[in-house]
Amino acid sequence: MKDKALINIAIADDHPIMRKGISDIISSFEGFSIPIQANDGRELIEQISKSAVLPDICILDISMPNLNGFETIKEIRKRWSSIKVLALSMYNNEFSIIKMLASGANGYLPKNTNPQHLQRALAAIYYTGYYDSEQAIKNTSGPNQQLKFTEREIEFLCHCCSELSYRQIGDLMGISVRTVEGYRDALFDKLDIKSRAGLVMYALRNGIMPIE
Amino acid sequence: MKDKALINIAIADDHPIMRKGISDIISSFEGFSIPIQANDGRELIEQISKSAVLPDICILDISMPNLNGFETIKEIRKRWSSIKVLALSMYNNEFSIIKMLASGANGYLPKNTNPQHLQRALAAIYYTGYYDSEQAIKNTSGPNQQLKFTEREIEFLCHCCSELSYRQIGDLMGISVRTVEGYRDALFDKLDIKSRAGLVMYALRNGIMPIE
């Protein structure tokens, strides 16, 4: 009887201690089973492939070796569109949240969440297909308000985190230095920043560029 | 009988899931008790103050609100020099390891450690007063080899992560621009970096400057 109602969870996280924490917490809830645990995205995909029964929900860490959260979720969407995904991340900045949800996640939780939130998120995703991550977004250390950047500005910001000169960035983006400087000035304005060093820090601190 | 031999552990980590993982793993070992769990350094210090029996070992996360790992360990050393400390960190870069050990930690573990290592570390620290963190250091994403920086170079590197010009950094450090440029060039040389943007990235990626 009971088995019939069990919600199957798969966990992918490269921190064994974290996996233990997540799985023990979920085990303490009623009606959940955790048939799959993986150390990274690639392992997760392999285990799901071999599994007789698909998990209902995958809990994905964002930063993992081999396949990170973003890559893993795309692979899952491609192969098993019915599987729901709950993203879990240390870096609760607006960008990784948006990117994760844009990649097809059904919900997002920062890692400093508590067991109650985890239970609520899993239930919401299972029964409604979606968990409102509002709270996670409210606590972000990300951009202050509704700062909007254009695609090209973000692209430029990423290239900024390198030793390329603006001229070289222009070559990479297929535009002139002047245009690059235009994007720079727009970002300076929006972010109240006055130097490239400031842009680099902004990008790294807000997860626009990965730390590692 | 058994109680007599129990090793008391205190845990400070701002991630409830992580605390759950750590405590469940330790509970599965023989001879350990976890009387204290705190969400940050300040809470930990308060709880120890009120506690009748001092913990034998504190497990400290490095990045925490209120009192971070570095600050917490200094406070512990000041008040209760007998308490041993095991540092635990997401950012396993050489700098935070060195800084933690220099602050008085008896051992260091990266968070992607497994239960066996945790047990070994706790036992080693309790019985020998020290856990050889060699393995953690080997896996660091930090400086390639035994890169050595001088005090002033590190100081300069921190000021680099700002919008100050070299001239302003010189004013701050009480030296001329030329000298600042000297430190910059020394770092460029050692790190094979050619721009300030590169220095900023190096400092943030290696924990010389905090991400948040």
Add this chain to the structure above:
DNA sequence: TACAACTACCGTTATTAAACCCATTTTAAA
């Protein structure tokens, strides 16, 4: 269809950063 936003480009000027050259003094180590 206006209008806003994004994209792309150009010029001028001042400041900063970077790539070299170099010397002196102090401190630490061999």
Add this chain to the structure above:
DNA sequence: TTTAAAATGGGTTTAATAACGGTAGTTGTA
């Protein structure tokens, strides 16, 4: 005590960056 390294300062030259000022085509949408 010689040697090495660190900390400090200087000069020159070139390249990159930053702060202004613009124009024009495209795209999306109210």
